[in-house]
Amino acid sequence: xxxxxxxxxxxxxxxxxxxxxxxxxxxxxxxxxxxxxxxxxxxxxxxxxxxxxxxxxxxxxxxxxxxxxxxxxxxxxxxxxxxxxxxxxxxxxxxxxxxxxxxxxxxxxxxxxxxxxxxxxxxxxxxxxxxxxxxxxxxxxxxxxxxxxxxxxxxxxxxxxxxxxxxxxxxxxxxxxxxxxxxxxxxxxxxxxxxxxxxxxxxxxxxxxxxxxxxxxxxxxxxxxxxxxxxxxxxxxxxxxxxxxxxxxxxxxxxxxxxxxxxxxxxxxxxxxxxxxxxxxxxxxxxxxxxxxxxxxxxxxxxxxxxxxxxxxxxxxxxxxxxxxxxxxxxxxxxxxxxxxxx
Amino acid sequence: xxxxxxxxxxxxxxxxxxxxxxxxxxxxxxxxxxxxxxxxxxxxxxxxxxxxxxxxxxxxxxxxxxxxxxxxxxxxxxxxxxxxxxxxxxxxxxxxxxxxxxxxxxxxxxxxxxxxxxxxxxxxxxxxxxxxxxxxxxxxxxxxxxxxxxxxxxxxxxxxxxxxxxxxxxxxxxxxxxxxxxxxxxxxxxxxxxxxxxxxxxxxxxxxxxxxxxxxxxxxxxxxxxxxxxxxxxxxxxxxxxxxxxxxxxxxxxxxxxxxxxxxxxxxxxxxxxxxxxxxxxx
Amino acid sequence: xxxxxxxxxxxxxxxxxxxxxxxxxxxxxxxxxxxxxxxxxxxxxxxxxxxxxxxxxxxxxxxxxxxxxxxxxxxxxxxxxxxxxxxxxxxxxxxxxxxxxxxxxxxxxxxxxxxxxxxxxxxxxxxxxxxxxxxxxxxxxxxxxxxxxxxxxxxxxxxxxxxxxxxxxxxxxxxxxxxxxxxxxxxxxxxxxxxxxxxxxxxxxxxxxxxxxxxxxxxxxxxxxxxxxxxxxxxxxxxxxxxxxxxxxxxxxxxxxxxxxxxxxxxxxxxxxxxxxxxxxxxxxxxxxxxxxxxxxxxxxxxxxxxxxxxxxxxxxxxxxxxxxxxxxxxxx
Numbered sequence: 001x002x003x004x005x006x007x008x009x010x011x012x013x014x015x016x017x018x019x020x021x022x023x024x025x026x027x028x029x030x031x032x033x034x035x036x037x038x039x040x041x042x043x044x045x046x047x048x049x050x051x052x053x054x055x056x057x058x059x060x061x062x063x064x065x066x067x068x069x070x071x072x073x074x075x076x077x078x079x080x081x082x083x084x085x086x087x088x089x090x091x092x093x094x095x096x097x098x099x100x101x102x103x104x105x106x107x108x109x110x111x112x113x114x115x116x117x118x119x120x121x122x123x124x125x126x127x128x129x130x131x132x133x134x135x136x137x138x139x140x141x142x143x144x145x146x147x148x149x150x151x152x153x154x155x156x157x158x159x160x161x162x163x164x165x166x167x168x169x170x171x172x173x174x175x176x177x178x179x180x181x182x183x184x185x186x187x188x189x190x191x192x193x194x195x196x197x198x199x200x201x202x203x204x205x206x207x208x209x210x211x212x213x214x215x216x217x218x219x220x221x222x223x224x225x226x227x228x229x230x231x232x233x234x235x236x237x238x239x240x241x242x243x244x245x246x247x248x249x250x251x252x253x254x255x256x257x258x259x260x261x262x263x264x265x266x267x268x269x270x271x272x273x274x275x276x277x278x279x280x281x282x283x284x285x286x287x288x289x290x291x292x293x294x295x296x297x298x299x300x301x302x303x304x305x306x307x308x309x310x311x312x313x314x315x316x317x318x319x320x321x322x323x324x325x326x327x328x329x330x331x332x333x334x335x336x337x338x339x340x341x342x343x
Numbered sequence: 344x345x346x347x348x349x350x351x352x353x354x355x356x357x358x359x360x361x362x363x364x365x366x367x368x369x370x371x372x373x374x375x376x377x378x379x380x381x382x383x384x385x386x387x388x389x390x391x392x393x394x395x396x397x398x399x400x401x402x403x404x405x406x407x408x409x410x411x412x413x414x415x416x417x418x419x420x421x422x423x424x425x426x427x428x429x430x431x432x433x434x435x436x437x438x439x440x441x442x443x444x445x446x447x448x449x450x451x452x453x454x455x456x457x458x459x460x461x462x463x464x465x466x467x468x469x470x471x472x473x474x475x476x477x478x479x480x481x482x483x484x485x486x487x488x489x490x491x492x493x494x495x496x497x498x499x500x501x502x503x504x505x506x507x508x509x510x511x512x513x514x515x516x517x518x519x520x521x522x523x524x525x526x527x528x529x530x531x532x533x534x535x536x537x538x539x540x541x542x543x544x545x546x547x548x549x550x551x552x553x554x555x556x557x558x559x560x561x562x563x564x565x566x567x568x569x570x571x572x573x574x575x576x577x578x579x580x581x582x583x584x585x586x587x588x589x590x591x592x593x594x595x596x597x598x599x600x601x602x603x604x605x606x607x608x609x610x611x612x613x614x615x616x617x618x619x620x621x622x623x624x625x626x
Numbered sequence: 627x628x629x630x631x632x633x634x635x636x637x638x639x640x641x642x643x644x645x646x647x648x649x650x651x652x653x654x655x656x657x658x659x660x661x662x663x664x665x666x667x668x669x670x671x672x673x674x675x676x677x678x679x680x681x682x683x684x685x686x687x688x689x690x691x692x693x694x695x696x697x698x699x700x701x702x703x704x705x706x707x708x709x710x711x712x713x714x715x716x717x718x719x720x721x722x723x724x725x726x727x728x729x730x731x732x733x734x735x736x737x738x739x740x741x742x743x744x745x746x747x748x749x750x751x752x753x754x755x756x757x758x759x760x761x762x763x764x765x766x767x768x769x770x771x772x773x774x775x776x777x778x779x780x781x782x783x784x785x786x787x788x789x790x791x792x793x794x795x796x797x798x799x800x801x802x803x804x805x806x807x808x809x810x811x812x813x814x815x816x817x818x819x820x821x822x823x824x825x826x827x828x829x830x831x832x833x834x835x836x837x838x839x840x841x842x843x844x845x846x847x848x849x850x851x852x853x854x855x856x857x858x859x860x861x862x863x864x865x866x867x868x869x870x871x872x873x874x875x876x877x878x879x880x881x882x883x884x885x886x887x888x889x890x891x892x893x894x895x896x897x898x899x900x901x902x903x904x905x906x907x908x909x910x911x912x913x914x915x916x917x918x919x920x921x922x923x924x925x926x927x928x929x930x931x932x933x934x935x936x937x938x939x940x941x942x943x944x945x946x947x948x949x950x951x952x953x954x955x956x957x958x959x
Contacts, residue, residue, distance in 0.1 A: 058811035059782070073522055097525045107523055114516035119538050132525030168899070169668075179524070198667040199838065200896035203882045210890050225811065228841075228884035232893075269816035271845035272885050277816040284767055285781060 014085075015046035016219050017070070017187055022079035024065055028290060035290045039065040041243035041302075042079070044321075047187065052213060052220040054230035054251065056266065057240035060286060063223050066240070067189055070221070071107050072096040084186060103133045103183035110192040112172035116164040122171075123160040126150065126179045133183060145182060152215070153178040154208055170201040174208070181212060188213075189221045194229065206233055227270050231255055236329070239263045242302030243289055245321065249330030257343060259324050259332040261307050264340065275343070282306040301335070309336050363615030369608040377424040386414035388421045388574050397591050407593035409582055419598050422574040426605070429486060430555040433493035438548055441498040445505025446540065450513060450532050456506070463499035471496045475558060479567040489568035493558050497551060504547060508540035549613030553606035560602055576602045627698060628655035629832050630679070630800060635692030637678055644904040648674045649856045650912070651928070652692070656800065661826060661833040663843035663864075665879075666853035669900045672836045675853075676802050680719060681709040697799065715745035718793035722805040724785035727792075728777040734761075734788050735773035738795060745796045760791045764821055783814040790821060797829050804836045819846055841885040844868060852876045855900050855912035857928075862936040872938040872945045875913050911941065919944075 024040040039062045057063050068074040081089045109115035126146045153174045194202040224230050237254045239247040247260040258264045268280035284306050301314040324330040392412030400407045406415035448459040478492035521531050560577025562568040569575040576598050583595025637649040666672045677683050694701040738757035742748045761769035764787040807815035851861040860873040871877045881894040898916030914924045923941045
């Protein structure tokens, strides 16, 4: 996946995941009156088979909500999700556990400890999806499948009888990955899977994920704070801000030539990469995603108020994702993207 | 990190807290007496012997005799079965029904939760003992009705504990992971949430046993529920109460002491039970 | 004279499972005005060390040897009331979880004034003004309004700034920052580190930055000390550490850090895992069991030296010349 001349996966094959105009609103009560939390604001993107996509953005940008819309644990307000040709947006969260495609769209959680039932052994945790969603319910078959995925994820077989609190951080992470991968999903969503791990353990887990992706032919959607990790593991990157995708493109392009002011601030802030963060940092904080029912502000650029460029059009119209000239597959949502100097 | 068996774990728990070991031994003792009591007593519990009435403790009658000449020791031993079975049944009923109601209230919230909690409020608005009295008085004097009254009065307690435990864990990562593994809501509740809500409730079970015994004894003391000449600790204390002033202290003291010992046993056992059922405490 | 001088500090905890040897023979110094990074993974003992310096260790902790001196004053033997005077005024600490450090039922302005009252002679009438000034110094927008706010009304990033304002209100000589930006967004992290760096520059404040993020330490520290299993394994000026790392663990830690790599396959993992610090048979070099350069000599006790700019506690270091040369230079000046 880091070859100098990657084969463009888009050529020929249809997308595995096709998200269009996805919207999620939560009704909230504020001291000023009723409002709506616009967590995901018309997001569209595609994931092709075998790709690793990175999803980055600061806390509160809506990436966790987006992820839960994709895995169908949260209901959709508007928009469509097509997975392998099936329209998943019509499937309610309550029906999803029994849907035939449940096994093919799986997730690895941020906090491996929290995501494992403390009363269930590693073996049973990994076996559960097989028992509920697998085609063969014979114990002998299940046992061999669990052992196979355990070996693939580097989990020694004797650890399978242990409970979560008897496992180290890295071992718990492997159990979480094994459980998600045991049914050979087509798309694996990972929500900050290495955030709680030491850097030496992180390396092992990342290399494991890369290897698994290759050998099992999965697509990955990797949500992370850590841009360095995203850069190494992912082919393409999506940058989210306040519920919208503000930039997307190949990992190297986004890193070396970010065009959106927020992306530039994000990449300049990474320590020890040689950028002077103070040049790019945006003052203040992200505005609230809560729209007051009477005064909706959904139709303006999310960065208005923090951006060094603040023109009339930025306050009136949310910029669409438009291609960046001379950069294949690179799109940015900014009315003045080409006016910023190169990095 | 060696994985231990249940007995290994039990030994470790006992080593950490010696009271638990003592309490467990005493619980075993009470259980044994409850089962084989009637066969090992030296005297017939109902056999009266006017000539021997109100004799103080001696070699023949270890706890003395009561106003009808019955051996108090035998009566106390036999009463163990009655009290223990009342307490166990009542608590089991409360635990199962209350736990289940609380779990569904905590998991689904909304109207289900409101309904269940308001029913609990209704029960809790009465002084517990008064409510128990009312139930037994209305349904009639019998052991079954004591069990029922004790169980009903105790329900809100389990409902609330179960509701909180399930509510707190409802948002846990492993619940979401269970959904992705194909679990329906019911399966999540029964397989994942309720077993995790169990440890905190186990302590309550044992404490409740002590309370249930006291409740049953209290009802019998005032004449509701178990009726004489059947032996039950509460009745025995009642029978002895009027004789304390006249100096026959043993008639009330021994049944009272055994009652107290039983309640202590269950209280100390509570902590040990919780430690045993919580896999996180296993090293 | 160094501002903070730690010599041969060893600390252990009494636990149910035995004695946990948390720190072994730790020595380092912090000069006035310098920022020194204490880098290590979880279990390395870096937080334990920072608490021990300020006398905030858990009740089960026992210091078995060594000394700690702040501005010439012995910290370990000092009575609690002297330490209480020291904390907040001369030496402050900020923590990873800002919400845990702020009193949730007290307004922010009040909490700032408490610190000012305790440690400074600012008149009551002037305290509100100074408190607002502290908030403004941390670039908290709308400080007059925030003065009256409760912590729950603020975002995580703002809470962190408030905590730093509390720590810096009395312009301490030393700031101990224990994972101050872990869990924060990278843009917030950059802003917060800039604030700390600015304060350090303007008041010649020393900073002890404790972190597991090597890249962060590289960007902000003058010198870095690397810790492993309760031992300091290497101390060097920052760029020297990264270009001429001498201890095998340091080299592997740098190799595992994703910054500056082009490929995932370039990252190397550190083999093995931390030894159980409750063992009574811990080897003198606690990294030796995981080390691929292990030799027979490694069983011998490690040198504990604290001279020279670049020190390594290792019997088989990667670049012995580098460290030795510095020690030689230091002794001849």
